[in-house]
Amino acid sequence: EVQLVESGGGLVQPGGSLRLSCEASTLTFRSFWMSWVRQAPGKGLEWVANIRPDGSQRHYVDSVWGRFTISRDDARNSVSLQMTSLRAEDTAVYHCVRDWDVWGQGTTVIVSS
Amino acid sequence: QSVLTQPPSASGTPGQRVTISCSGSASNLGSNYVYWYQHLPGAAPKLLIYQNYRRPSGVPDRFSGSKSGTSASLAISGLQPDDEADYYCAAWDESLSGRQVIFGGGTKLTVL
Numbered sequence A: 001e002v003q004l005v006e007s008g009g010g011l012v013q014p015g016g017s018l019r020l021s022c023e024a025s026t027l028t029f030r031s032f033w034m035s036w037v038r039q040a041p042g043k044g045l046e047w048v049a050n051i052r053p054d055g056s057q058r059h060y061v062d063s064v065w066g067r068f069t070i071s072r073d074d075a076r077n078s079v080s081l082q083m084t085s086l087r088a089e090d091t092a093v094y095h096c097v098r099d100w101d102v103w104g105q106g107t108t109v110i111v112s113s
Numbered sequence B: 001q002s003v004l005t006q007p008p009s010a011s012g013t014p015g016q017r018v019t020i021s022c023s024g025s026a027s028n029l030g031s032n033y034v035y036w037y038q039h040l041p042g043a044a045p046k047l048l049i050y051q052n053y054r055r056p057s058g059v060p061d062r063f064s065g066s067k068s069g070t071s072a073s074l075a076i077s078g079l080q081p082d083d084e085a086d087y088y089c090a091a092w093d094e095s096l097s098g099r100q101v102i103f104g105g106g107t108k109l110t111v112l
Helices: A027-031
Strands: A004-008 A010-012 A017-026 A033-037 A045-051 A058-060 A068-073 A077-083 A092-098 A109-110 B007-011 B018-023 B037-038 B046-049 B062-070 B073-076 B086-095 B099-105 B105-111
Touching: A004 A109, A017 A033, A017 A092, A017 A109, A033 A068, A033 B037, A045 A068, A045 A077, A045 B046, A045 B086, A045 B099, A058 A068, B007 B018, B007 B073, B018 B086, B018 B105, B046 B062
Parallel strands: A010 A109, B007 B105
Antiparallel strands: A004 A017, A017 A077, A033 A045, A033 A092, A045 A058, A068 A077, A092 A109, B018 B073, B037 B046, B037 B086, B062 B073, B086 B099, B086 B105
């Protein structure tokens, strides 16, 4: 069973940066689209970004375009989300998702002064 | 940004059948698959339906999905107390902003 484990969350000031990482426990990671989905406190699920298996396509929700970058390293079975110029509204639990079906438990990002 | 519209709440009694709707547009449900998730507090979302109506292994056949045009629905039959959760639809969307994935706002299901 594929398991995804996120890390890198924490408390950061507005305007700051964080890098989230997600690692997979099996080799079935590399053939799939990988995504980041977040849930702000009291809100619903919001897709943030995804990346094609070969890395040739990356897509972002409008609100993070130009601030967040998704990348993958299939040799290490990992996907990352580099977040810059963070805003209070980026505060959320961030989940790593394989294709549509396997979700990590999430890592919490809090943007606050 | 394009949206998928779900009712904010739904309810039913044990044993009943409930349906949750998801309304979209030509740029999302009209041209792409719909996916449905169950989300319990403190847990990772669970995929219930993929590619409009297919069930992953392990998902009971009490859960079924359908899509017609720009609308989709999730049906839960034989409602159980453990079904009380938030339910989300999701789909790719092809808009002026490019390709994105969008989620519905979620439906909170209460088992009375």
